[in-house]
Structures are given as structure tokens and as C-alpha cells.
Amino acid sequence: MSARTQGKRLPKILVTRKLPSSVEQDLTAHFDATLNETDSPLTKEQLEQALYDYDGILPTAAEKFSASVLSKPGLKCRIIANFAVGYDNIDVEAATNAGISVSNTPGVLTNCTADIAMTLLLMSARRASFSERYLRKGEWAGFSPTFNLGTRVTGKTLGIIGMGRIGKAMAKRCYFGFGMPVVFYNRSRIDLEETKSFGAVQLNSIDQVLSEADFVSLHCPGGPTTRHLINAHRLAAMKPTAHLINTSRGEVVDEIALIAALQTGTIAGAGLDVFEEEPKVPKALRNMDNVSLLPHIGSGTLETRTEMGMKAADNLKAFFAGKPLPSQVKI
Numbered sequence: 001m002s003a004r005t006q007g008k009r010l011p012k013i014l015v016t017r018k019l020p021s022s023v024e025q026d027l028t029a030h031f032d033a034t035l036n037e038t039d040s041p042l043t044k045e046q047l048e049q050a051l052y053d054y055d056g057i058l059p060t061a062a063e064k065f066s067a068s069v070l071s072k073p074g075l076k077c078r079i080i081a082n083f084a085v086g087y088d089n090i091d092v093e094a095a096t097n098a099g100i101s102v103s104n105t106p107g108v109l110t111n112c113t114a115d116i117a118m119t120l121l122l123m124s125a126r127r128a129s130f131s132e133r134y135l136r137k138g139e140w141a142g143f144s145p146t147f148n149l150g151t152r153v154t155g156k157t158l159g160i161i162g163m164g165r166i167g168k169a170m171a172k173r174c175y176f177g178f179g180m181p182v183v184f185y186n187r188s189r190i191d192l193e194e195t196k197s198f199g200a201v202q203l204n205s206i207d208q209v210l211s212e213a214d215f216v217s218l219h220c221p222g223g224p225t226t227r228h229l230i231n232a233h234r235l236a237a238m239k240p241t242a243h244l245i246n247t248s249r250g251e252v253v254d255e256i257a258l259i260a261a262l263q264t265g266t267i268a269g270a271g272l273d274v275f276e277e278e279p280k281v282p283k284a285l286r287n288m289d290n291v292s293l294l295p296h297i298g299s300g301t302l303e304t305r306t307e308m309g310m311k312a313a314d315n316l317k318a319f320f321a322g323k324p325l326p327s328q329v330k331i
């Protein structure tokens with residue numbers, strides 16, 4: 001029997017953006033849910049006010065909950081069920097201190113995000129963005145044996161920074177699909193049993209991975225500890241023929257340093273799905289031929305976005321039923 005049929009007051013929740021319809025139906029059946037039919041982003045003020053007006057909020061990674069906002073007195077909100085695996089948009093410590101639980105959506109977006117990292121790796125290596133642009137502009141003058149040559153992917157070394165679920169899924173795609181040896185850096189030691197089937201070798205430093213890899217793919221979490229992890233010094237440690245792929249968080253890369261590295265030939269190319277100040281993408285990046293750009297679509301399939309929504313809904317249901325959250329974020 002649902003809470004509605006038991007005649008209880010349903011928890012009041014705010015869903016900040018439009019979600020797949022099956023998720024919205026589920027949320028409406030279990031909660032007094034305010035949906036966002038027009039899908040228009042909330043203002044900062046609306047989001048702050050929501051903390052006073054709702055029992056729970058289901059935000060996306062684009063909505064930020066800072067310590068100063070979360071430490072205000074009198075907040076009604078008890079749970080933030082983030083529609084993302086990343087939770088760098090929420091100051092989890094401040095939320096916990098304010099008695100607000102935080103959950104995320106791990107697991108369900110692993111494969112789709114790794115698919116986009118693979119897509120960007122191939123696009124960058126094979127100059128797919130530039131090629132499609134010049135064809136669409138009507139500039140293709142016919143086959144040429146030497147014009148617009150990319151670089152071969154098969155057999156080249158993949159370097160992974162952050163060997164979590166998505167990093168491993170990317171490593172498998174590259175190893176099994178393209179015969180690419182894999183080296184990686186991870187803060188903690190990864191058990192050899194977990195990586196030996198795809199021959200991945202853990203190296204001791206980020207710089208070592210950067211200097212050995214032909215393609216570097218970032219899969220570490222966002223947040224203060226990884227902000228500008230890839231800076232001018234680290235870009236200089238990469239091979240001049242190497243490509244940088246980022247499907248993690250824009251802030252992990254110093255975008256100004258990356259632009260300089262691409263312009264001066266410090267590295268050969270980049271494939272980016274995330275940016276420092278989304279949805280702003282620097283003009284310099286948009287103008288470069290050796291860059292492939294996507295608008296944060298790592299998890300962007302109907303199946304995955306539905307599973308992410310259902311996972312957020314499951315966390316809300318568990319919370320209001322007084323049960324442990326399926327995927328609680330802890331400090």
C-alpha cells in the first residue's frame with residue numbers, strides 16, 4: 001500500500017529538472033512531488049528557498065549546495081538525493097552537520113559514461129569533429145592521401161587517472177576492443193585481481209601515467225582535492241602526440257592551461273564532455289580543429305537517465321521509510 005492510500009502526509013519533494021516520464025510517475029505516486037515541466041533551470045535563490053520549503057530535493061549535478069547555504073538555520077530539507085554519481089555540487093560535510101542526508105546514483109551510468117569516453121577518444125584520434133564540420137560546410141574537395149590525417153588508436157597506450165567503475169569500464173573497452181595496453185593512477189592500491197583480466201598496470205604517480213600514455217582519460221571524482229589536477233605542468237608531462245579525454249568534471253582540468261597546451265602543440269588533441277563553467281565553453285576551444293566537444297552527455301541515454309532517476313527515488317523512499325539509503329554519500 002502506498003503512503004498516499006494510507007492517508008499519511010506525503011513527504012514534499014522538489015525535482016529540480018524534468019526527468020524521464022516513468023521516473024516522474026513513480027515520484028508522483030510516492031511523494032507530494034513538485035516537478036519541473038518546463039525543464040527550466042532554477043535560480044540560486046529558488047534553490048536556496050527550496051531547502052526551507054521541501055522535505056527532500058532531487059537535484060542534478062548542476063545545482064550547487066554550498067556550506068554557507070547548508071549551514072543556515074531553520075532548513076526543512078532532510079535529504080538531497082543527487083541525480084548523479086558525482087556529488088561535488090554538494091558540501092557533504094555541511095549537509096551532514098545540518099542533519100541532511102545525501103545520496104548519489106553509482107553503478108547505473110558506468111557503461112554509458114565509458115562509451116562517451118571511448119567516443120571522444122576515437123573522435124579526437126580521428127579528427128571526427130573537424131572532419132564533419134568541414135564536410136557539412138561544403139568544404140570537402142574530395143579524397144586526399146595526406147590531408148586531415150589522424151592517429152591510429154589500435155595498440156596505443158591508454159592512461160587512466162582514477163580507476164573506479166568508469167575507469168575500469170573504459171580500460172576494458174580499450175584493451176579488448178582496440179588492443180591497447182593500459183596504465184593507470186589511482187589514489188589507493190587496486191587489487192591486481194580486479195585489473196589483471198585487462199592487463200592494467202598501476203603506476204605510482206600521475207606524471208608517470210601522463211608520460212607513458214598516448215591517450216589519457218580522466219575518471220577521478222570532482223571536488224576541491226582534484227581541482228586543476230591537470231595543470232600546465234602535468235600537460236607538459238604528456239607526449240606531444242597525446243590526447244586528453246575528460247568525461248569526469250571540468251574543474252579537474254585547468255582549462256586555460258589546456259587551451260595553451262593545445263595551441264602550442266604541448267599535446268596533440270583533446271576530447272571533452274565536461275567544462276569548468278558549464279554551460280560556458282571557451283571560444284578558444286570551440287575554434288580549435290584538434291578538439292572534440294560534447295555537451296555533458298556521459299550518462300545521456302534514456303535507459304541510464306531512467307535508472308538514475310529510479311535510484312534517486314529509491315533513496316528518497318528508503319529515507320522517508322526510515323530505512324538505510326541504498327547509496328548514501330558519507331563524509
Ligand code: 8YV
Nearest residue numbers: 060061083084085086298299
Ligand atoms: C549526470 C554526471 O547526468 O552522474 C554524474 O556525475 O556527471 C552526469 O552523468 C549529470 O551531472 C546530471 O546530474
